[in-house]
Amino acid sequence: MTPDHSYVLRTVEERGVRFVRLWFVDVLGLLKSIAIPASELEAALEEGVGLDGSALEGSARLHERDVIAHPDPRTFQVLPWRPGSLVARMFCDVRMPDGSSFAGDSRSALRRVLGQAADLGFTFQVGAEIEFFLFDEPSDGELPRPLDDGAYFDLTPLDAASDFRRRTIEYLEQMGIPVKASHHEVAPSQHEIQLQHTDALSMADAVTTFRLAVKEVAREDGLHATFMPKPLDEHSGSGMHVHLSLFGDRGNAFHAPDGDGPLSELGHAFLAGVLAHAGELTAVTNQWVNSYKRLATGFEAPEQVCWTRHGRSALVRVPSNRPGKEAAARIELRSPDPSCNPYLCFALVLAAGLRGIERGYQLPPEVDDVPPAAATRLPEDLREATDLFDASELARDALGDRLCDWYVRNKRAEWAEYRGKVTEFERHRFLRLL
Amino acid sequence: MSDVWIYAPAPEQAVIPAQLLAELGYAPRRLEVNGSLRPDGGGSRPPALAFVVASGASAAAACECLVRLREDEALTDLPLVVAVEPEQLESGPELLDAHELIVTPYSAEELRARIARARRQVHGIEDGDVVRIGALVINLATYQVHIGGQPIDFAYMEYELLKFLATHPGRVFSRESLLSRVWGYDYYGGARTVDVHVRRVRAKLGPEHGRITTVRSVGYRFDDD
Numbered sequence: 001m002t003p004d005h006s007y008v009l010r011t012v013e014e015r016g017v018r019f020v021r022l023w024f025v026d027v028l029g030l031l032k033s034i035a036i037p038a039s040e041l042e043a044a045l046e047e048g049v050g051l052d053g054s055a056l057e058g059s060a061r062l063h064e065r066d067v068i069a070h071p072d073p074r075t076f077q078v079l080p081w082r083p084g085s086l087v088a089r090m091f092c093d094v095r096m097p098d099g100s101s102f103a104g105d106s107r108s109a110l111r112r113v114l115g116q117a118a119d120l121g122f123t124f125q126v127g128a129e130i131e132f133f134l135f136d137e138p139s140d141g142e143l144p145r146p147l148d149d150g151a152y153f154d155l156t157p158l159d160a161a162s163d164f165r166r167r168t169i170e171y172l173e174q175m176g177i178p179v180k181a182s183h184h185e186v187a188p189s190q191h192e193i194q195l196q197h198t199d200a201l202s203m204a205d206a207v208t209t210f211r212l213a214v215k216e217v218a219r220e221d222g223l224h225a226t227f228m229p230k231p232l233d234e235h236s237g238s239g240m241h242v243h244l245s246l247f248g249d250r251g252n253a254f255h256a257p258d259g260d261g262p263l264s265e266l267g268h269a270f271l272a273g274v275l276a277h278a279g280e281l282t283a284v285t286n287q288w289v290n291s292y293k294r295l296a297t298g299f300e301a302p303e304q305v306c307w308t309r310h311g312r313s314a315l316v317r318v319p320s321n322r323p324g325k326e327a328a329a330r331i332e333l334r335s336p337d338p339s340c341n342p343y344l345c346f347a348l349v350l351a352a353g354l355r356g357i358e359r360g361y362q363l364p365p366e367v368d369d370v371p372p373a374a375a376t377r378l379p380e381d382l383r384e385a386t387d388l389f390d391a392s393e394l395a396r397d398a399l400g401d402r403l404c405d406w407y408v409r410n411k412r413a414e415w416a417e418y419r420g421k422v423t424e425f426e427r428h429r430f431l432r433l434l
Numbered sequence: 435m436s437d438v439w440i441y442a443p444a445p446e447q448a449v450i451p452a453q454l455l456a457e458l459g460y461a462p463r464r465l466e467v468n469g470s471l472r473p474d475g476g477g478s479r480p481p482a483l484a485f486v487v488a489s490g491a492s493a494a495a496a497c498e499c500l501v502r503l504r505e506d507e508a509l510t511d512l513p514l515v516v517a518v519e520p521e522q523l524e525s526g527p528e529l530l531d532a533h534e535l536i537v538t539p540y541s542a543e544e545l546r547a548r549i550a551r552a553r554r555q556v557h558g559i560e561d562g563d564v565v566r567i568g569a570l571v572i573n574l575a576t577y578q579v580h581i582g583g584q585p586i587d588f589a590y591m592e593y594e595l596l597k598f599l600a601t602h603p604g605r606v607f608s609r610e611s612l613l614s615r616v617w618g619y620d621y622y623g624g625a626r627t628v629d630v631h632v633r634r635v636r637a638k639l640g641p642e643h644g645r646i647t648t649v650r651s652v653g654y655r656f657d658d659d
Contacts, residue, residue, distance in 0.1 A: 003436070004590045007577050014576045015585060078587035088587075123624045173637035176589050198630045247626045 004073040005045045012038050012088065015078060021089040022049060022071050023208070025106055027407050028058045028287065029341025031208055033089075034069065044071055048095070056094060056104040058410040067094050067102045075205060080174040081216045091205050103402035106343035110201055113347040113398050117246065117354060122253060124350050127180070127197030127243035127330075128207060130338045132214060133231055134164065134189045137224045165191060168217045175213070177206045190238065197243060200350065204342040207240070211338070229286070229337035230293035237294030237301060240338040243319075244349065245330040246270065255329035261363070262309055262318045263329055268363040271307060271316060271331050273356020274349060275364065278305045278315060278335075281352060282379045283389035283411060284344045285336040289418045292381045294337060302334045304375040306367040314367060315378070335378065344399060344407070351398035382418070386411040436460055436482030441467045441499050443492035451485055451517060454542045458549070467495045471506055479618035480509055483549060486516045486532065488525060493518070497528035504531050508614055511602075513552040557601055565600050567658050570643060572600055586638050591617070595631050596639075599646060603658035606649045628654070 001009075012020065020041055021033045032055055036044055053067035071090035078088045094105035101108035117124050162184075169179045172193075180194040193214075195206055211227055218225035230237035246253045246266070254267035261268055274281070286295060295301050300313045308314040315335055322328040336345055355361075367375065379385035389395050390408045399407075438460040442448035445464065452462040460482065463473055467486065484503055488496030496516065503514055516532035517540070518525070529535060533552035536545060565572040569582045577593055579586045588596065598616050599607070607615075609625035617627065632646055632654055639645070647655045 007590045007593065010577050011587075014578050015587070074590050077589050080587075123626060125626060174587065176592060176634040176638065178633045178637040196630075196633055199627070202630070247624050249624070251625075 008073045008076045017086045017088045019087050022069050022092050023089050024092045026056045026058050057406045069094050077175050080171045103400050109399050110343040110347040113351050121248045122246040124200040125197045125245045126200045126203040129194045129241045131192045131238035132225055132227050135224045171213045200346040204346055207342040227338040229291040236299030238338055240336045241332050241334050243330045243332050252326050252329050255326040262320050269356045269361055270353035272361035272363040273353045275305055277352035277394050279388045280392035281348050283385040284348050287340050289382050291337050304377050306375050308367050348398055383415045438462045438483045438485055439481045440464045440485045442487040443467045447487050454545050457542050458546050467499045480512050484512050484514050488518045488522050493522040493525035497526040500528050500531045511556055513556045515552050592635050596635050599656035603656045606652050606655045608653040
C-alpha cells in the first residue's frame with residue numbers, strides 16, 4: 001500500500017468518515033459523483049470502481065461501455081459543509097479496463113496536454129476570477145429576483161451577501177483552495193471570487209469544487225447560485241477570466257525584465273498561439289448557447305481577437321501594473337465563462353499557447369482601446385464556434401478525436417434544440433406587430 | 435507505511451532484516467551495498483530509514499556505503515542503522531557513522547527500539563509521536579492534525595509538508611530541498627508547487643497559527659516559538 005493510500009484510509013477511520021464521494025466530470029464539465037461507504041474504500045483505491053462510461057458523454061449518449069474510475073488519493077478532502085455526518089471526496093481518473101485512459105475523460109485529456117508542457121520543461125499555472133449570481137430561489141414560476149442593490153466593492157451592511165462570501169471563502173480554504181480576493185460585481189446580486197493561481201489540474205479541480213461549494217452555501221440560505229453566463233438581459237454576464245503563465249526551471253518563463261514587450265519572447269509566442277487559435281477555442285471556453293449572449297452585449301466582455309495592456313474589452317489583457325515582479329508576468333484570457341468545462345478549457349488554451357511556441361508564431365500589434373473594425377471577431381454563436389472546433393486540427397491533436405466527436409455531438413444537439421425554440425424576443429417583437 | 439532501504443551485499447542477507455522490518459510495519463526495499471544509493475527509475479522520496487548490513491567479507495563495503503550515505507546531501511537527516519556480526523565490530527571507525535548499531539542475531543523488538551533511537555537522534559521524534567507546538571497538535575501515527583482540539587482536514591501532500599516543517603522547526607528550507615524531500619526526486623511540478631502548498635496549509639491553519647514564515651529569497655521556516 002502506498003503512503004497516500006494509507007493516509008486516506010487512516011484519516012477516514014480516525015475522522016469517522018462514513019461515505020466517500022468519487023468525483024469526475026462529463027465532457028461538458030458537469031460534476032458526477034459515486035458515493036461509496038468507507039468499508040469499500042480500500043478496494044476502490046486499489047482497483048477502482050466500475051461505471052458506465054456513457055455517463056461521461058454528456059446528454060448525447062450513444063451506448064454503454066465499461067470503464068473504471070480510479071480515485072486520486074492526493075485529492076482526498078473532507079467536505080466542510082457536512083459537519084454532522086462526515087463525507088469526503090476524491091477526484092477520479094477514468095480509465096479503460098486495460099488501464100489506458102478513457103477517451104471521454106476530461107481530466108486525463110488535461111493531464112496529457114500538461115505532460116506535453118512538462119516535456120518542454122514547463123508547468124502551466126492558472127489563476128481564476130469567477131463571477132456568479134445569487135438569486136432568490138424561484139417560486140410559482142416567477143422570474144428569479146436579484147437579492148440586493150449593492151454596488152461594486154460595496155461592503156456595507158447593506159450588502160446582503162458579504163456574509164455569504166465570507167462563508168464561501170471559509171469552505172474553500174478548508175478545502176485547500178486559497179482565495180485571493182472577493183467583491184461585489186457590477187450587476188445586482190453578482191459576485192466575484194478570485195482563486196490563487198496553482199497548477200492547471202489543481203485549478204480545474206478547484207473550479208469544479210468551487211461551483212459546488214458556492215451552490216451549497218447558497219442552498220443553506222435558501223438561495224440559488226448560478227454560473228449561467230448571461231442570466232439578465234440588461235446586466236453584465238458572468239465571466240471566468242483566467243490568468244496564465246508557464247513556469248520552468250528558472251522561474252516564470254513569461255517574465256522578461258529587460259525585454260521589448262511586456263513579456264518574454266516565449267510569452268509573446270504563447271500569446272500569439274492563443275490569439276491565432278482563439279476561434280477554435282471558443283466552443284470550449286464558451287460552451288453554451290447562452291455563453292454567446294454574454295459575449296454579444298458589451299459590458300467589457302470580449303468580442304474581438306486582440307490583446308492589450310491598458311484597454312478594457314480585449315480578448316487578452318497583459319497585466320502590467322507590476323512589471324518588475326517575476327511572478328506577476330502572465331496573460332489574462334477574458335473570454336471563458338464559469339460554466340465551461342475547466343479541464344478542456346485549460347487543456348485547449350495550453351495546447352494553443354504551446355503551438356505558438358513550437359511554431360514561433362508572431363504576436364500581432366497591441367490594440368490600445370477600441371479594436372479596429374478589421375480585427376478578427378470571436379464566433380457569434382454556438383453553431384459557428386462548434387464548426388470551428390469541429391474542424392480544428394489543434395483541438396483534435398490536443399483532446400483526441402473521440403472526445404472532440406462526443407463534444408461536437410452534444411453541442412450540435414444543443415444548437416438544434418435551441419434553433420427550434422420560439423423566444424421571448426420573438427413574442428415581444430412580433431406577436432402584435434405581425 | 436514508511437519505506438526502508440536495505441543495503442545488503444547479497445539478496446539472502448537482506449531476507450531476515452526485510453522480514454523483521456515488514457513485521458514492524460515498514461515497506462523494505464533491497465539495494466546493493468556497492469551500488470546506487472537510490473532505487474532504480476530515478477528514485478523516490480527518501481525513506482524513513484536506511485538499514486546497512488555489514489557481514490563477513492563485505493563489512494568494508496558496508497563501511498563505505500555508510501560514508502556515502504552520510505555524504506549524500508539529499509539524504510541528510512536519514513536515520514542510519516547498521517547490523518553487524520560480533521566478529522565485524524572492529525571493521526572500521528565508519529561503523530560509528532551510523533546512528534544506531536545492532537549486533538546479530540537480534541529480535542524484532544530490539545530492532546524496533548534501535549530504530550526508534552536512530553530516529554530520535556535525527557528527528558528528535560518517532561513515527562508514533564505526537565508533535566505539539568502551541569495549540570497545534572500533529573499525531574504522526576494517525577496523520578491527524580488538531581488546533582485547540584478542532585480537527586483540520588488536510589490533503590495528503592499538505593499534511594506531508596506540514597509534518598516535515600513542523601518536525602524540523604527553526605530551520606530554513608529552500609523550495610528545491612522541500613520539493614526533493616517532501617515530494618521526492620521524481621516529482622515534476624517545479625518550485626511553484628511548494629509555494630502553492632504552503633499557501634494552502636496556511637489557509638487551513640488560519641492566520642492566528644501562521645507559523646510558516648517565508649524567508650525572503652531563501653525558502654520557508656517553521657517557527658516553534
